[in-house]
Amino acid sequence: MLDFDSQKNIYKDIYEVIKNNKNLLDKLRKDISELKNNVQRIQPRSATSIALVGTDGGNNKFKFDPFLIQVIRIVDSSNNELFLNVVSSEMNINDLNKLHLDKNGNPKDAVGELMKDLGLSHISELSHMLKTDSEGKATNSGWINDYRNIIEWAILYKILTKMNYDTDTLIMFDGLFRTKVFWPKVFKSIIEKIKLAIKKHKKQKRNLYVVGIAKHSQILVRYRLVMLLENILNTSYPAYVEVPPNIEEKVYKYDEWITPSDDKVSQGEFSEYSAGRMFLTKFGPKPYDPIWAVDVFVFQKNEIQKIMGFLLADAINGFPVPYYPLALQEAHNNAALVDFDYNILQTYIYKAVRNILEEDGNLLDIYNLIDTDPSSERY
Numbered sequence: 001m002l003d004f005d006s007q008k009n010i011y012k013d014i015y016e017v018i019k020n021n022k023n024l025l026d027k028l029r030k031d032i033s034e035l036k037n038n039v040q041r042i043q044p045r046s047a048t049s050i051a052l053v054g055t056d057g058g059n060n061k062f063k064f065d066p067f068l069i070q071v072i073r074i075v076d077s078s079n080n081e082l083f084l085n086v087v088s089s090e091m092n093i094n095d096l097n098k099l100h101l102d103k104n105g106n107p108k109d110a111v112g113e114l115m116k117d118l119g120l121s122h123i124s125e126l127s128h129m130l131k132t133d134s135e136g137k138a139t140n141s142g143w144i145n146d147y148r149n150i151i152e153w154a155i156l157y158k159i160l161t162k163m164n165y166d167t168d169t170l171i172m173f174d175g176l177f178r179t180k181v182f183w184p185k186v187f188k189s190i191i192e193k194i195k196l197a198i199k200k201h202k203k204q205k206r207n208l209y210v211v212g213i214a215k216h217s218q219i220l221v222r223y224r225l226v227m228l229l230e231n232i233l234n235t236s237y238p239a240y241v242e243v244p245p246n247i248e249e250k251v252y253k254y255d256e257w258i259t260p261s262d263d264k265v266s267q268g269e270f271s272e273y274s275a276g277r278m279f280l281t282k283f284g285p286k287p288y289d290p291i292w293a294v295d296v297f298v299f300q301k302n303e304i305q306k307i308m309g310f311l312l313a314d315a316i317n318g319f320p321v322p323y324y325p326l327a328l329q330e331a332h333n334n335a336a337l338v339d340f341d342y343n344i345l346q347t348y349i350y351k352a353v354r355n356i357l358e359e360d361g362n363l364l365d366i367y368n369l370i371d372t373d374p375s376s377e378r379y
Contacts, residue, residue, distance in 0.1 A: 177276030
């Protein structure tokens with residue numbers, strides 16, 4: 001524990017650092033002040049809402065898991081299971097490919113369908129994050145998280161391009177429309193095909209609107225305080241404001257994350273890794289209600305009033321998080337592998353390990369009685 005003198009010295013040092021960098025705060029205030037006159041009010045509109053969410057890999061790590069098992073599951077807000085697969089970080093990528101394409105190259109699931117539409121025969125052609133060595137092992141040690149993101153995009157692609165709808169529908173994606181998990185040309189092809197699919201639905205008198213909502217945003221982290229100081233979105237009604245590219249340029253480290261200008265989008269140009277136009281959005285009626293970062297596809301920006309209206313109608317009923325889209329919260333709840341589900345899966349791992357150990361399986365009982373973290377007794 002810090003003693004009193006250390007606390008005083010640390011505070012003094014912190015104060016000096018902040019005081020000497022006060023001009024940064026002034027600069028941020030100047031950056032954000034230009035948004036003040038662009039704030040738009042949101043009026044609720046009715047539409048069917050669907051949200052899809054993947055099981056959080058960080059929340060389903062098992063206590064006993066020598067094979068580093070990951071359960072990848074995508075669920076929507078109506079508790080429809082859209083994808084379910086079990087993989088291991090030690091898995092050979094060639095074997096992973098066989099989960100999605102049969103021996104004749106025919107698709108077995110949404111990832112396989114995406115690969116077929118793109119004319120690809122191996123999953124490593126989808127993503128540079130899945131590159132392999134000569135034996136088929138992934139060269140990227142954290143490939144499972146990227147693979148999870150690929151699956152989420154594959155499901156989004158499928159529900160936009162392969163499914164039919166009876167009413168106008170708002171589809172919510174868990175995250176922004178900015179990703180580096182695909183090869184650049186692959187990502188552009190996916191966005192182009194999604195754009196064509198939305199146009200096709202429109203010709204059939206069905207409007208599909210797609211939004212990505214982020215749990216966290218670098219834009220908000222950096223500008224939340226100065227937005228409060230400059231009274232941005234400090235309204236007594238639900239409102240939103242667009243984040244212009246020049247603000248994104250000052251936050252994002254890589255140019256690929258920055259959304260192209262409206263002129264480039266109108267000419268059919270997309271960034272290598274970004275297809276979203278970001279809006280900072282407040283769904284609550286009070287000045288200090290929470291603000292969320294929302295991406296819409298760049299080619300749907302002209303539909304922003306409708307999209308925000310549909311989102312507001314869903315967010316008004318948000319629970320347990322107030323003024324956060326209810327459909328997305330329901331999808332998160334449906335996707336979570338916790339409590340009883342977690343215990344069942346942990347039991348299956350024990351059972352599988354016991355079976356492969358054969359006559360040594362009884363040693364698993366001894367293992368369970370060994371304290372694997374005796375250092376915890378210190379606390």
